[in-house]
Amino acid sequence: MSTVIVTGTDTGIGKTVFSAGLTRALGATYWKPVQSGLDEATDSETVACLSRRPFLPEAYRLQMPASPHLSAEAEGVEIDIARLTPPLVEGPLVIEGAGGLMAPLTRQHLFLDVIAEWKAPVILVARTSLGTINHSLLSLAALQSMGCPVAGVAFVGEEMADSRRTIAEMGSVRDLGRLPLLADLTPDALTAAFEAIDVAAIRETL
Template identity: 40%
Template sequence: MSGQVIFVSGIDTEIGKTVVTGWLARQWAEQGVDVITQKLVQTGCVGASDDILLHRRIMGCGLFEEDRDGTTMPALFAYPASPHLSARLEQRTLDLDVIAQATARLCERFGSVLVEGAGGLMVPLTEQLLTIDYVAERGWPVLLVTSGRLGSINHTLLSLEALAARGIALHGVAWNSRDDSNDDVIATDSRDFIRTHVRRHYPDAQWYDVPRLDLA
């Protein structure tokens, strides 16, 4: 079996990628899809990926064996920064081969793999390699997470332009309402503008409205 990989990125850091990844994995699992999630690189934690643990909470399942053996969290760094800086501060090398091998193992075992990135598309994985170029090299389609916060129209359209410039397919756009602006006028207009833009320019892309989840 060779599973399909979809890369989950966002228009900025703290935009809701983790919540969206866990939510979508749960939706797909309930529809009978054999799905698992992976965190490409996790910074700001030790021992286990906080994002993977939240995925499992949202999915309503326990840990997979692939979580326990580290396959879903192949690169962990303690310092909460972009991967290239976290690795440098720890005097370690981010081993891209180890990450790629972990993803390949998941593709052998599952039909769909949602790979969540760290931060936005242009976050540097190493001094020489941006996240978006890692994704382009592998030909993965992208699910872009956005929201109704002020500035999201600009950041969303710039992200879409960056994907198009590298020939990266857009799987879809996920609207994370949990991160909406407190100004309902801005949030509503942003959603309408972005959705209309996506429908016009990316007619085959999926649109996901992600509800506000109770994560207490």
């Protein structure tokens, strides 16, 4: 089994849409270990709709749209890190993290701690808007400090060529391409837009 982890510099930056495009491009199965917030479509449901690929049930489904540790506490749930071991599937597995790398799963564990244990290549999804250089380089430093293999950075948003080049050069990481914001978010539109992503480079890391 080949696993790739998708994380982001923050929440709400487009990593679920990116995960859907990647899941479809790789012919993969998708897994979101921890889902916080159930009032709207879950990330698994969104990915299934956009990728038309199978997904695995979450280890934890938490009602409150908040950091996983807070959502779990509100429901009297204790997240057991041992339950977050990647499941075995046929073919590639795309795992999407919750929030950013430093999102707490418990009062003792960050999502970064779990990612480091998985020892799988990580794709960092970053905005192209103001502040992305700082957020991206901090996230890359955190990944590298934990010995996580980084496949590269994928950008979401309008083109910001200097920011992309600066992050790639100063972070010593590959630029995997840019996914534009899609006004018409459909499976076909996402597939077409995902041609700008270097899927071949991602495959090399699996």
